[in-house]
Amino acid sequence: MAQPQAVVETPTMRPRARRSMPPVTRGALWALIGYLVGALLIYVVDPQRGHPFLTEPAEIIGWLGAVIGWLLGVGALEHVIHPLVGIEHEEPRYEGWRKYFSYATDHKVIGIQYMFNSIGAFGIAGFIAMAMRVELMSPGPWTILFQYPEQYLNAVGIHGSLMIFSVATVFFVGGLGNYFVPLLVGARETVFSRISGIAVWLMPVGILSIALSPVLGYWTAGWRDYEPLMQADPSGTVYYYLGVAAILISSFIVSANLITTILFQRAPGLTWNRLPMFCWGILVTALLNLIWLPEIIATFLVALVSREIPLQLFTAHGFPLLYLNLFWLFGHPEVYIIVLPALAIWQEILPVMGQKTLFARNVGIIGLAFVLLLSGMVWGHHLFTNMSNQEMLGFSFFTEMISIPTGFAYLTSIGTTWNSKLRLNVPTLFVLFSMFNFFIGGITGLFVADVPINFQVHNTMFVVGHFHYTIIGGMVFSGLAALYYWLPKLSGRMYDEFWGKFAAIATFITFNFTFMQFFILGIDGMPRWVPVYPRYMQGLEDSISIGAFCLGASFLLNAWVIWKAWVKGPKVGPNPWNGRTLEWVTTARPGEESFREIPVVQASFYVYGDGSQPAVVTVPESPGVTA
Amino acid sequence: MDIVIFGILWVLLTGVAEWGVHDWVMHGTYYITASNTAVISQDAFNFLLFAIAPIVVFVVLAIFYPAVRFHARRGETGEAPVQKRFNPVMVWTWILVSFFFNVFVWVHPTASGLQAFWNAQTAYADSNPLIVHVYGRQWEWIYDYPQYGISQAVDKNGEDILVLPVNRPVKFILTSGDPFHAYDSRVDVIHSFWIPAFGVKWDVIPGETRTITIVPNKITSTAENPRVRVQCAEVCGAGHPYMITDLRIVSASDFAKWVAWEKAHPAD
Numbered sequence: 001m002a003q004p005q006a007v008v009e010t011p012t013m014r015p016r017a018r019r020s021m022p023p024v025t026r027g028a029l030w031a032l033i034g035y036l037v038g039a040l041l042i043y044v045v046d047p048q049r050g051h052p053f054l055t056e057p058a059e060i061i062g063w064l065g066a067v068i069g070w071l072l073g074v075g076a077l078e079h080v081i082h083p084l085v086g087i088e089h090e091e092p093r094y095e096g097w098r099k100y101f102s103y104a105t106d107h108k109v110i111g112i113q114y115m116f117n118s119i120g121a122f123g124i125a126g127f128i129a130m131a132m133r134v135e136l137m138s139p140g141p142w143t144i145l146f147q148y149p150e151q152y153l154n155a156v157g158i159h160g161s162l163m164i165f166s167v168a169t170v171f172f173v174g175g176l177g178n179y180f181v182p183l184l185v186g187a188r189e190t191v192f193s194r195i196s197g198i199a200v201w202l203m204p205v206g207i208l209s210i211a212l213s214p215v216l217g218y219w220t221a222g223w224r225d226y227e228p229l230m231q232a233d234p235s236g237t238v239y240y241y242l243g244v245a246a247i248l249i250s251s252f253i254v255s256a257n258l259i260t261t262i263l264f265q266r267a268p269g270l271t272w273n274r275l276p277m278f279c280w281g282i283l284v285t286a287l288l289n290l291i292w293l294p295e296i297i298a299t300f301l302v303a304l305v306s307r308e309i310p311l312q313l314f315t316a317h318g319f320p321l322l323y324l325n326l327f328w329l330f331g332h333p334e335v336y337i338i339v340l341p342a343l344a345i346w347q348e349i350l351p352v353m354g355q356k357t358l359f360a361r362n363v364g365i366i367g368l369a370f371v372l373l374l375s376g377m378v379w380g381h382h383l384f385t386n387m388s389n390q391e392m393l394g395f396s397f398f399t400e401m402i403s404i405p406t407g408f409a410y411l412t413s414i415g416t417t418w419n420s421k422l423r424l425n426v427p428t429l430f431v432l433f434s435m436f437n438f439f440i441g442g443i444t445g446l447f448v449a450d451v452p453i454n455f456q457v458h459n460t461m462f463v464v465g466h467f468h469y470t471i472i473g474g475m476v477f478s479g480l481a482a483l484y485y486w487l488p489k490l491s492g493r494m495y496d497e498f499w500g501k502f503a504a505i506a507t508f509i510t511f512n513f514t515f516m517q518f519f520i521l522g523i524d525g526m527p528r529w530v531p532v533y534p535r536y537m538q539g540l541e542d543s544i545s546i547g548a549f550c551l552g553a554s555f556l557l558n559a560w561v562i563w564k565a566w567v568k569g570p571k572v573g574p575n576p577w578n579g580r581t582l583e584w585v586t587t588a589r590p591g592e593e594s595f596r597e598i599p600v601v602q603a604s605f606y607v608y609g610d611g612s613q614p615a616v617v618t619v620p621e622s623p624g625v626t627a
Numbered sequence: 628m629d630i631v632i633f634g635i636l637w638v639l640l641t642g643v644a645e646w647g648v649h650d651w652v653m654h655g656t657y658y659i660t661a662s663n664t665a666v667i668s669q670d671a672f673n674f675l676l677f678a679i680a681p682i683v684v685f686v687v688l689a690i691f692y693p694a695v696r697f698h699a700r701r702g703e704t705g706e707a708p709v710q711k712r713f714n715p716v717m718v719w720t721w722i723l724v725s726f727f728f729n730v731f732v733w734v735h736p737t738a739s740g741l742q743a744f745w746n747a748q749t750a751y752a753d754s755n756p757l758i759v760h761v762y763g764r765q766w767e768w769i770y771d772y773p774q775y776g777i778s779q780a781v782d783k784n785g786e787d788i789l790v791l792p793v794n795r796p797v798k799f800i801l802t803s804g805d806p807f808h809a810y811d812s813r814v815d816v817i818h819s820f821w822i823p824a825f826g827v828k829w830d831v832i833p834g835e836t837r838t839i840t841i842v843p844n845k846i847t848s849t850a851e852n853p854r855v856r857v858q859c860a861e862v863c864g865a866g867h868p869y870m871i872t873d874l875r876i877v878s879a880s881d882f883a884k885w886v887a888w889e890k891a892h893p894a895d
Contacts, residue, residue, distance in 0.1 A: 458828060
């Protein structure tokens with residue numbers, strides 16, 4: 001007779017805890033508790049306690065307590081703290097939509113979490129932009145929508161901050177980068193997947209901190225928060241600094257994670273010479289992030305400390321220009337952080353849609369690298385109106401020079417579409433539109449970089465037109481291109497071709513109608529950050545506002561097309577575009593193991609026609625849910 | 628063959644574009660130029676317009692021509708018929724042309740325009756310029772004419788006003804702060820002294836003194852043309868949108884009359 005099997009129970013094993021509260025709810029509750037704990041800590045040591053209860057130091061420490069509570073509640077307790085101290089228990093499994101509202105280590109889930117944060121922030125900031133445009137339909141002297149001018153100025157600041165820090169910096173890197181870089185290099189997971197799973201939960205913290213900061217007091221200094229104005233502004237500035245710091249720390253972690261994954265997790269045969277273009281773009285962008293995000297976070301911390309103690313670092317007793325230089329040292333590389341993934345995605349999509357070899361691929365990569373090198377040498381062109389004369393020529397020279405490597409992306413893209421068999425579908429249309437828009441942005445940049453012209457157009461709507469053309473035209477249009485391109489992979493379904501094309505063309509026309517007029521308005525004398533203006537400009541302002549409302553509608557249309565496709569579009573196979581890169585090799589959907597067998601790469605992803613081989617040696621059977 | 632068609636289209640459309648630019652330049656791109664600095668700025672702007680027209684046409688054509696000429700027909704599949712990985716002539720021409728174009732526009736109109744601007748600063752420094760001390764504070768521009776003993780120039784309604792004689796160099800001394808009230812200057816913020824019709828702005832930084840010399844060359848006023856005004860061009864708080872003053876450029880005799888009037892009616 002067989003002996004009954006002895007069961008050994010490890011003392012540290014806990015039975016699976018039945019979580020009664022969803023992670024986000026628990027996170028919010030613990031955040032509230034954390035805020036009160038932090039505020040009470042300050043209350044206890046405050047010599048004038050109680051008047052008021054929430055002083056600025058209390059708001060800061062309370063916020064820190066809230067962030068700790070939030071992160072713990074959302075999943076860091078079970079997944080980071082408990083393993084650190086040796087408490088093990090079964091990780092709860094979430095299925096369906098619930099897995100996006102909890103801690104996850106799957107890079108595909110994290111990527112979608114980042115994308116939702118980005119798109120949500122885009123919606124908030126876009127709605128604010130619509131409010132700004134309503135306000136600007138009336139020349140004044142009284143404001144019509146906002147009660148006070150500082151409310152309008154605060155709206156402008158929130159719009160800019162959310163768009164730059166949580167949309168433009170995050171969508172391509174934290175969002176699409178997290179999802180597709182491991183797939184593109186043939187990896188099942190990223191190197192730092194655990195901390196990445198926590199880092200994404202800093203995004204709602206940052207976005208809400210910025211969006212709700214006016215509750216503490218309207219701050220007027222704009223997304224650049226120039227000193228000494230920021231020191232003098234009401235308390236809302238505190239949550240600007242902290243919110244932006246939270247978002248940037250999240251981006252920093254993403255960048256470190258993706259660089260390491262590209263360095264060390266490439267599939268066999270995926271040599272540096274075969275690295276996909278989008279990965280080159282993300283690599284260069286992530287390197288820029290690693291260099292410059294610590295600089296700007298440190299600058300904000302110094303500014304916050306200088307505000308709280310207070311110190312005189314950036315006031316008339318100190319050196320205001322120091323802050324401006326510290327800001328733009330980051331601020332200019334930031335715009336390349338925003339646009340480099342877009343330049344890379346053109347070179348990713350066009351070869352597939354044209355079924356043609358990527359032309360002069362090495363030149364494209366050199367372009368990305370030289371933009372990286374030059375990006376830190378041009379920041380002074382934001383400061384022509386307050387720098388000393390001897391600095392002007394140098395900054396102007398490097399600003400002209402950086403347009404050359406930026407143009408290499410056009411060289412490769414145009415060389416690829418020439419003599420191709422270009423399928424004019426929605427991703428292609430968005431890429432071509434993006435190339436046109438970014439070019440207009442770049443060529444108007446030539447004007448802004450010219451110092452005598454800069455003296456006139458600096459801080460006018462001309463500059464606002466320039467950077468909306470580069471950012472929306474470059475990054476947002478390319479982001480939409482990438483979203484439509486990868487939608488079959490993200491959702492397993494295809495969008496409606498007619499409505500997709502309609503949305504693309506509508507977005508392009510409304511965008512150009514709106515923002516082309518900004519250049520005229522700027523030359524005509526319209527400054528930035530004003531809700532009222534001399535009456536002679538009302539015609540143009542009204543025309544722009546109408547265009548802006550139509551542009552907002554076209555973005556909503558795009559959202560509807562994508563949502564409809566995701567939920568009930570026709571199902572498609574793993575590779576509807578006949579692409580060659582590795583993400584088309586797997587059929588997996590989010591939450592599943594990407595590659596059952598790691599593919600082995602044997603040839604370039606970007607060579608078509610005679611003399612090309614299949615890029616992958618073994619096509620692994622990957623598990624996939626076809627539903 | 629496609630290259631020939633592309634070339635012909637490029638030349639034709641560049642011709643159209645240059646004709647359009649010429650038309651715009653003739654109408655005056657800057658709407659009004661009322662000083663030497665505005666002329667320098669506008670000249671640079673106009674030159675760049677002419678210079679970029681062929682480039683704009685080239686790139687826009689290169690983006691959309693393949694979409695029209697080389698697109699896949701409905702239902703057509705398969706790879707492109709011609710596969711070219713590299714074309715040294717095209718690549719090196721592109722790199723060299725873009726390099727030399729950028730160096731060229733850096734020399735002219737950037738460096739040459741700056742040269743003209745700096746020459747104007749130094750040339751007029753010794754020529755007995757009119758001195759106007761501009762104080763920028765939240766949210767007011769205060770104009771002090773030390774040579775005439777006018778501590779704050781105001782109009783009949785008590786609003787600050789800047790009045791300048793035509794064709795005489797005026798040296799603006801820009802500082803931050805209110806000269807009439809004692810307070811800690813740590814609360815001062817950055818402003819930017821901008822006159823749209825003069826084509827130039829210069830930042831006012833707390834704790835620093837900056838100068839800029841301009842020669843107005845047209846008799847005009849805010850009432851005649853609203854672009855002739857002073858407006859703050861750097862966000863400086865809630866009152867930033869309202870930090871505007873009128874500007875009048877008058878003949879020498881009218882200026883003398885105005886000075887006399889100001890001295891007879893001091894601001895306080």
